[in-house]
Amino acid sequence: MSDNPPRPIPSWEHFEHRADMGVAGYGATAAAAFEQAALALSAIVCDLARVTPKQSVAIDCEEPDLELMFVDWLNAIIYEMAVRHLLFSRFRVRIDGARLQGEAWGEPVDVERHQPAVEAKGATYTALSVQQEPGGTWAARCVVDV
C-alpha cells in the first residue's frame, strides 16, 4: 500500500486480492477520487499510456448513497467498455447530490497495440468504501471481479 511514503494527490492504486483486483482512487474531492479509481479500473485492462483519449462517452448515474454511486460509476464504465469496444484513459466526474455526471475519453480496442490483459466483469461491494481520510483526502475503493 502507498501510505508510506505519502502518496501524491490525486492518485490511484491497485490493492491485493488473490483472485480479483482491488481498485482505489484518491483525490481532494469524492469526484476526483472517483476519476482516479476509474483510471485504476482501466489499468486492470491495459497499460493506460497506450490508450489515446480520442473520443468521449458521457456516463451519468443517479444514486443517493455515495458508496453505491461509486460502484454504479465503475460498472457503467465496464458496460461502456464492453458494448462499445472502447478502452479509456481519462475521466472527468461531477457529483451534484445524488447525481453523477461523468465523461470517459478513450479509443476503440486495438489488440495489437493495446495488448489488453483481462476484461473486468463487474465492480463488487467487497472492500467497498468511499470516505474522507483524516488529512482531508477522499479515498474510494472496492474489489473488481476479473
Place this chain on the structure above:
Amino acid sequence: MDTNILTKLTDTQWRIEPKGPMRVPGVIFGSESLIRDMDDKVVEQVSNVASLPGIVQAAYAMPDAHWGYGFPIGGVAAFDPEAGGVVSGGGVGFDISCGVRTLHTGLDRAAILAVQQELADALYYRIPVGLGSTGGIRLNDREMDAMLAGGASWAVGQGYGRPEDLERIEERGRIGGADPHQVSDRAKQRQRDEMGTLGSGNHYLEVQEVTAIFAPEIATAYGLQPGAVLVSIHCGSRGLGHQIGTDYLKRMALAAGQHGIRLPDRELACAPINSDLGRAYLGAMRAGINCALANRQIITHLARKVFAEVLGVDLTLLYDVSHNTCKLEEHVVDGRKRRLYVHRKGATRAFGPGHPDLPADLSTAGQPVLIGGTMGTASYILAGTEQSQELAFNSACHGAGRAMSRHAATRRWQGRAVQNELAERGILVRSPSPRGLAEEAPGAYKDVSEVVTATDRAGLARLVARLEPLVCIKG
C-alpha cells in the same frame, strides 16, 4: 490461516464452530497444508454465509477456497425456501454458470504432435478469444430470448451440434424456469456480439492428453484411456452473466431491509427465495445458465470444424458441468427429503452413482467432475461419490485457485517468456495478450494436484484421470 481456530474433524474436514449470528457451523475441506495457505477471509466469509436466513446444515468451503465477494470462491450453501431461505447473487458470482466441457477426439498424442502447430493456429484463428473479440452470431431480440430460454438445446436447434450432445450436459442442455424478461436490456446488449466467445482471464480451450488413470473402471465408463487426447473448454455466460450479477447485486442490497434481512456486509446481498425479487433473480440467473450452455455449445461447434479440417475427426461429449450456479435440488437432511436451493460458487456439482439426473450410461460410474488446472500443469477428471451428498450437498472443488494476485504474477513473469518456456515443454499456447499470459502463469496458481488429492481424500469426489495440455488457446 491458523488451524487452531478450527475444530479438526478428520484429516480433510475442519469445522468453524457456530458463534454470534451464525445459524449453522462452517465446514472447510482440505489438507492441513491447504488450510494453512488459505486466506483468513475464507473463515470470515464462510461464517457470514452461515448467518444467512434459511441456511441448512452448514456453510461449506471446498479445498480450493479463497477470498471471494460475499461468498468465498469454493463456497457451497443450501437454503430452504420454506424456512425463509434466501438466494444470493454473490453466492453464484458474476460469471454465471462458468464451467468446463470436455470432448473426446478419438486420437492419441502422436496424431496431435504431427499437426500441433497447425492445430494450435487453426483453433486460435477460428475461436474468438480475449478482450474485445466478437463472435460471428448476432441475435435479434426474439432470438436472444429464445437462446436464454433454450440454452444448448436452442444452439443445437440452430445447427450448432447434435441432439445427442445434450445427453451429456447438465440439465440436458437447458435449465427450466429461465425468464428472459427478468434479464435487463443492458445485459442483453452486452451479449449481442459475444455468443461463441471464450472471454479472457482464466478461460481457455485446451487440447489435453490423458497422462494418468487412477480409477480404471470409472475411466472406462467415461471412455478414457492412457494417451487419449481430449478437448476441454472453460468459459461462462460472458457479458450477459456479468451484467445480471451487477444488476441484481444492487437490487438485492437495496431491498434487504424491506425483506427484514440484516446484512453484516452489503456484499452478502440476497433476497428471500419466496419473494418477487428472489424469483426474478432465479429467472434471470437461469437465463444466464442457458446462455453459458449455449456459448459452450457454439464453441464446441467451432472446435469441431477445426478438428474435422485439420485431422478429419469428430468430437463427442464426455460431459459439461458448471461451477457458478444456484440450483433447486432434492437432498436428504436429518433423514428427511428436502428441496433446497444449492449455491455453488467456484464449486462443481458432483452427483454420485445412481443419481436420477445422470444419463443412463453414466449412472453406475457417477457424474464426471471436470477440474481445470493451469496452462502449464494438469487438469483432472473426478467422479461423484456416494458420500458426497451428505458431505456437502454433492459438491467438489473447481480448480487450482490462485496462490498469487495478478499484480504479483506480472511482477514475477513475462508473458512471452512463459509462452516460450511452455513451448519448450511441448505445450503450444496461443493468446492475444502477453500480460494476460503473465497473469495466468502456472506458478501463480496453487498446486491443483494437492487440491484434487484433498478432494478425493475427503470423499467429495473420486480421482479418475489426469490430463496434461498439448495446446492452449487463452484469452
